[in-house]
Amino acid sequence: MSGTFVGMPAFPAAAREALSDAQLRRNLAHATSTIRAKRAAVVGEVDEWEELRLAGAAIKDNVLHHLDEHLLRLERSLTERGATVHWARDAAEACEIVASIARQHDADEVVKVKSMATQEIGLNEALAAHGITAWETDLAELIVQLGDDLPSHILVPAIHRNRAEIREIFRERMAAAGRPAPENLSDVPRELAAAARLHLREKFLRAKVAVSGANFAIAETGTLVVVESEGNGRMCLTLPEVLVSVVGIEKILPAWSDLDVFLQLLPRSSTGERMNPYTSMWSGGTEGQEAHVVLLDNGRTRALADEVGRQALRCIRCSACLNVCPVYERTGGHAYGSVYPGPIGAILNPLLRGVGVDEQTDSLPYASSLCGACFEVCPVRIDIPEVLVHLRSQVVDAHRAGPPKGEAVAMKSAAWVLSGARRLSWAERGMGVAGRVLNRLGRKVMPGGRRALGRLPWPGSLWSNARDVPAPPAESFRARWRREGRR
Ligand code: SF4
Secondary structure, three states, X not given: OOOOOOOOOOHHXXXXXXXXXXXXXXXXXHHHHHHHHHHHHHHHOOOXXXXXXXXXXXXXXXXXXXXXXXXXXXXXXXXXXOOEEEEEOOHHHHHXXXXXXXHHOOOOEEEEOOOHHHHHOOHHHHHHHOOOEEEEOOHXXXXXXXXXXXXXXXXXXXXXXXXXXXXXHHHHHHHHHOOOOOOOOOOOHHHHHHHHHHHHHHHHHHOOEEEEOOOEEEOOOOEEEEEEOOOHHHHHHHOOOEEEEEEEHHHEEOOHHHHXXXXXXXXXXXXXXXXXXXXXXXXXXXXXXXXXXXXXXXXHHHHHOOOOHHHHHHOOOOOHHHHHOHHHHHHOOHHHOOOOOHHHHHHHHHHHHOOOOOHHHHHHHHOOOOOOHHHHXXXXXXXXXXXXXXXXXXXXXXXXXXXXXXXXXXXXXXXXXXXXHHHHHHHHHHHHHHHHHHHHHOOEEOOOOOEEEOOOOXXXXXXXXXXXXXXXXXXXXXXXXXXXHOO
């Protein structure tokens, strides 16, 4: 009962399909503009917002520079407080650890707190292969799971659905997963939430094992922190006998006092609230509970080794960069082919998986206009445009073998012409003649009065399909300088 991103096409093909869905674009435009406005209002209330961003970035950089020490300290603190710590190099190891804990407790189902790390490793599908059903309990994740759908946003995974679609999913699919939706269910949000609450309650009360992630893991105290809006997380964290938390190794904060900074940055950046309704913290397990913590690498040490790209590991998954991105707003999250969509997905996926591995991953650093809006809103100052450009150069390097592409040939030719004074002079004269002819033939007039050509024949059409081709100036700068200098 959940989709998979495996086998998704590269971004351009997936984006083209998404762009043809007018309903999707309407849903996204409405949702992202609402969250954007809320975030802007609450961030504007904080005079020292820039200082908070700098502090957040500095704390995370400290973690990344001394990750080995912080991890060992976290392991010590967790163990002292009664939790069992497991280390997972990759997704397969992490899934196997969770499945074996569930099997040890004869559990054929687990309830889940919303968690990006468990989605990243495909935990639901892996547990299903062991005969264990994973129930999502976050409202949006429940909608995605019941709809056999894929998440399209970090914070609001069902952002691509409107409430009429959600009502249909509940009416058609809830019964197969447990308590059915009420007969007369309307699409009023309060009724939809009530139906989900009743449906989930029996799962909370029945499940022996819960699985969570963590927004933060405090090395000093061995405390895991989950920040949420609905309270479903707290039900999962406190009711079942066994709690397994899958935590990315970059989630560490060194000290308890560091939480102060992040509990100001995260809610304002994500949901546009001054403070989120539920912040759950636990050190070891809650009383009478068996607690396990799976510390997950899955490509994070690869990202850490990249001097430019490692800043992506500062990410606190607030999703502010998605909500301001003009590309995300038009294509939605599925086009990115990953549980991490939008600007952060465009850098995090290639950093975690490696560049040159597959076409889909290599297409992601190009899924951006480099407008810089993502950097402006990022609460931990990740310079996403800088990392995008850096990754693009890695993608180009990874594909250097084989015959050179047309663009590379054109660039080499231009370099050869520009590096010789005589060659440049001949090129300028040729361009001047071409400019005078094209200025007569060009039908389009660009701003400033310059003429432009429309569509060129192939292979020029590859360029001109989406752009005007301006006529070259009839006179070069150097020729003008010579002429005017004589006066
Ligand atoms: S990159 Fe920054 S803005 Fe985007 S999700 Fe991560 S922390 Fe939030």
